[in-house]
Amino acid sequence: MKVNDTILKINNIEKNYAAGEDSEKVHVLNSLSFSVKKGEIVSIVGPSGCGKSTLLNIVAGFEKTDGGGVFYNNTRVFGPNSEIAVVFQAPELFLWLTVSENIAFGLNIKKEDKQVIKDKVSDFIKLVNLEGFEKFYPNQLSIGMQQRVALARALILSPNMLIMDEPFSALDYQTRIMMQKLLLKLWDKFKMTILFVTHDVEEAIFLADKTIVLSKRPAKIIDEIIVPFERPRQISIIADNEFSKLKSRVLGYLM
Ligand SMILES: Nc1ncnc2c1ncn2[C@@H]1O[C@H](COP(=O)(O)OP(=O)(O)OP(=O)(O)O)[C@@H](O)[C@H]1O
Numbered sequence: 116m117k118v119n120d121t122i123l124k125i126n127n128i129e130k131n132y133a134a135g136e137d138s139e140k141v142h143v144l145n146s147l148s149f150s151v152k153k154g155e156i157v158s159i160v161g162p163s164g165c166g167k168s169t170l171l172n173i174v175a176g177f178e179k180t181d182g183g184g185v186f187y188n189n190t191r192v193f194g195p196n197s198e199i200a201v202v203f204q205a206p207e208l209f210l211w212l213t214v215s216e217n218i219a220f221g222l223n224i225k226k227e228d229k230q231v232i233k234d235k236v237s238d239f240i241k242l243v244n245l246e247g248f249e250k251f252y253p254n255q256l257s258i259g260m261q262q263r264v265a266l267a268r269a270l271i272l273s274p275n276m277l278i279m280d281e282p283f284s285a286l287d288y289q290t291r292i293m294m295q296k297l298l299l300k301l302w303d304k305f306k307m308t309i310l311f312v313t314h315d316v317e318e319a320i321f322l323a324d325k326t327i328v329l330s331k332r333p334a335k336i337i338d339e340i341i342v343p344f345e346r347p348r349q350i351s352i353i354a355d356n357e358f359s360k361l362k363s364r365v366l367g368y369l370m
């Protein structure tokens with residue numbers, strides 16, 4: 116596959132939920148279509164309850180569609196795929212395992228060579244700035260540190276695509292910016308494709324090559340905005356005139 120080739124194609128997907136057997140169906144996704152190029156960072160914003168998490172769950176293969184299809188590398192998605200990693204809002208670490216053991220988890224399952232695991236875990240601990248915390252348990256860490264463990268645990272398996280559902284929304288402003296910078300540093304190293312849901316419009320634009328704005332339920336795309344800033348990006352671009360214009364454009368849809 117060439118760089119810039121399409122890695123993900125969402126083709127007219129429909130999703131309905133029924134709360135109970137006799138209850139009326141809730142129409143969540145309305146003939147939604149878009150595509151993501153290999154190595155692209157795409158952010159998704161939209162009103163609460165419009166279907167963003169549902170969309171991510173469908174892409175990750177956790178949920179089925181009621182129409183249309185999702186294609187990853189030209190192959191129809193019917194279930195979870197080891198090339199796609201997911202990071203949620205809550206870090207969801209294994210509480211009984213240390214930082215190192217959490218990060219090593221997937222490689223241990225794959226029965227990788229012990230020394231390879233040790234070296235890789237040590238590299239990833241450094242990458243997410245957790246040196247000195249290797250033997251700590253999740254409940255001895257801040258939420259930001261836990262989310263860094265979750266990121267390392269996902270990325271150590273070299274996924275081609277990372278799906279993130281509001282991963283930084285529980286963090287304070289300063290920590291969130293630190294995490295955004297860390298995510299971009301990791302992207303610079305691994306160039307994984309990222310599909311990212313956030314409520315934070317500034318974050319959506321700062322991180323992304325493309326921001327998709329969804330309507331209220333049933334969600335359809337109301338705008339796809341190409342973010343023109345070059346990489347690597349400095350956080351100072353949020354004070355840029357062009358940045359403010361994009362932010363107003365997105366906020367205009369959501370207010
Ligand atoms: N498993 C389910 N069963 C029934 N209805 C569901 C289920 N999951 C989601 N829904 C409904 O689908 C709609 C979209 O939910 P979803 O969680 O995808 O929204 P969201 O855009 O992620 O919201 P938020 O921004 O608040 O996280 C909601 O009306 C919700 O009640």
Ligand SMILES: [Mg+2]
Nearest residue numbers: 167168169280
């Ligand atoms: Mg959600």
